[in-house]
Amino acid sequence: MLHSEPPTDADPDRWTLTVDGAVADPLSVSVADLAADDAMRSSTACTGETAAAQTWQGIGVGTLVDRTVPDAAATHALVHSVDPEYACGFALDRLRAALLAVRVDDEPIPTERGGPVRLLVPDADCWERVKWVTRVDVLTDPPGEADTARDRVPADV
Numbered sequence: 001m002l003h004s005e006p007p008t009d010a011d012p013d014r015w016t017l018t019v020d021g022a023v024a025d026p027l028s029v030s031v032a033d034l035a036a037d038d039a040m041r042s043s044t045a046c047t048g049e050t051a052a053a054q055t056w057q058g059i060g061v062g063t064l065v066d067r068t069v070p071d072a073a074a075t076h077a078l079v080h081s082v083d084p085e086y087a088c089g090f091a092l093d094r095l096r097a098a099l100l101a102v103r104v105d106d107e108p109i110p111t112e113r114g115g116p117v118r119l120l121v122p123d124a125d126c127w128e129r130v131k132w133v134t135r136v137d138v139l140t141d142p143p144g145e146a147d148t149a150r151d152r153v154p155a156d157v
């Protein structure tokens with residue numbers, strides 16, 4: 001299974017999360033300022049493994065994306081990580097139901113688990129739970145080969 005090395009400078013006080021692309025009002029928010037009012041129960045087990053579910057707390061992607069006023073033609077998004085070349089594509093409607101988590105079981109997310117901000121998606125494949133999220137790029141077409149997570153990970157499972 002793939003598991004990128006955690007970044008060495010994952011300081012929540014200096015981490016920003018950007019939502020841009022096919023939107024009217026791109027935004028960049030400090031992760032330290034993100035509300036953690038939404039929650040999702042999820043395991044992060046890799047394919048073929050089992051792991052206990054935990055409670056992840058953060059902000060719904062739909063809430064954040066709506067603040068940017070996506071273009072009428074927006075259909076997809078690419079979720080980028082600080083870890084080089086790791087980006088995962090989603091249909092925008094599915095991504096709206098996902099969570100950008102900043103806490104797990106009432107604690108800040110440890111860096112090796114994807115802190116300061118990690119994506120949790122209902123009914124996800126393991127590689128879709130993107131660690132160290134930096135940017136949600138809203139798109140008007142499927143991301144195609146820009147979606148590197150799916151291609152990189154199964155080869156390593």
Ligand SMILES: Nc1nc2c(c(=O)[nH]1)N[C@H]1C(S)=C(S)[C@@H](COP(=O)(O)O)O[C@H]1N2
Binds near residue numbers: 083130
């Ligand atoms: N940025 C980034 N996110 C990632 C990965 C990665 O390599 N880089 N690996 C994925 C895979 S394949 C798995 S199984 C889970 C592992 O999450 P865990 O360490 O919390 O169990 O993270 C996912 N998210």
Ligand SMILES: [Mo]
Binds near residue numbers: 001002047126153
């Ligand atoms: Mo995985």
